[in-house]
Amino acid sequence: MLLTEKLNQIKRAQVQKPDKVFTLYLNTDRRDPDRQHGEWKIQLKNGFRNFEDYLKESGNKEEQENFEKVKEKVQDEIDTIEKDLKRGLVIIASSDDQIWFVERTQVPVTTNLYWEEEPQLDQLEQLSNDYPNTGIILVHYDYVRILETELGFLTKSEEYAWDPDEDNWRIYEGTTGSENTPGNGSTAQRELFEDRVKANRERWYKSMASKLDKKSKNRDWEKIYVAGEKEEAEELSKLMNKETEIVGKNYADKRDDEVLELLVS
Known part of the structure; x- marks a missing residue:
């Protein structure tokens, strides 16, 4: 509720x-x-x-x-x-x-x-x-975390990861974890990962943007932040039908309360 x-x-x-x-x-x-x-x-x-x-x-x-x-x-x-x-x-x-x-x-x-x-x-x-219903979208490669706030309170937090086998976003349950992030593995592995993300990102983000527009409508978001590396945040924001505020910083490693302190309080 x-x-x-x-x-x-x-x-x-x-x-x-x-x-x-x-x-x-x-x-x-x-x-x-x-x-x-x-x-x-x-x-x-x-x-x-x-x-x-x-x-x-x-x-x-x-x-x-x-x-x-x-x-x-x-x-x-x-x-x-x-x-x-x-x-x-x-x-x-x-x-x-x-x-x-x-x-x-x-x-x-x-x-x-x-x-x-x-x-x-x-x-x-x-x-x-002072603190209207707000959606905070943290995007990082093939991972998206969505925080919802009302009256300055955190009301919901959920994470999605792109599942290449299902070719769809799924609720993140920790199985992709750090082993899939570009900071791990050899330089060649990281480059392959980044190339794969860039090649598919628009299609992935278009699918996520549709989910976010629906959430925004259902949850009456009055304000929306999209935060992440500038290129990624801008691309996801552009695909949404809602007006958003882009924050060119990667907060994927921050706790929910830390993100709220940085963006909402």
Whole structure:
């Protein structure tokens, strides 16, 4: 499900009193000088304590119990994913359990905690404007990796390799690997490989371009990057029916999160 669809579900959810919704935006960016030593943990702890103190003073025991229930669920989730946190974290949880939304962001957010009758979506909606649905296409000889992002989040990553036996692109499962890349083998082998790629590249890329145009339409990509060696990126981009931004750099050896940091954040 697209993240925008998840947000629409959250907006449609009706939480009835005395139930409430906890909304958390947490800046966990270790590149931020103020957050290199886990300062976000202190901010989260203090935020929880402030709500607990307020609710204790209010004397509303049912609301206190609802908050403690949500707090425990949120804390358990954070404990589980702590090692995989990126630059930000968004959690939205209702005390009646009908809302549960967790996303680790590749872009920074401003730390805020809310306990309200409705979810607080301003930051998510701003992310939607700043970071539209984006397709990132990494091309390198007979290998293509496709990353999809929404609201600055990585939503999907898949890899394709050209199968000469099937004469078609197939989902990459690691069987072609580095042994098929031009950086390995003798000089003669590399030259033969490169000549073969050049001779067939337009036909291969035309087939891939058709797949990419279809994905772009189905996934509502508002922006498309094509990255790789300039000649390859330009050729694939030219064969697509969508407007693209060409990045003349080879990111094939970069992790997904590294690519997003370089191109999206």
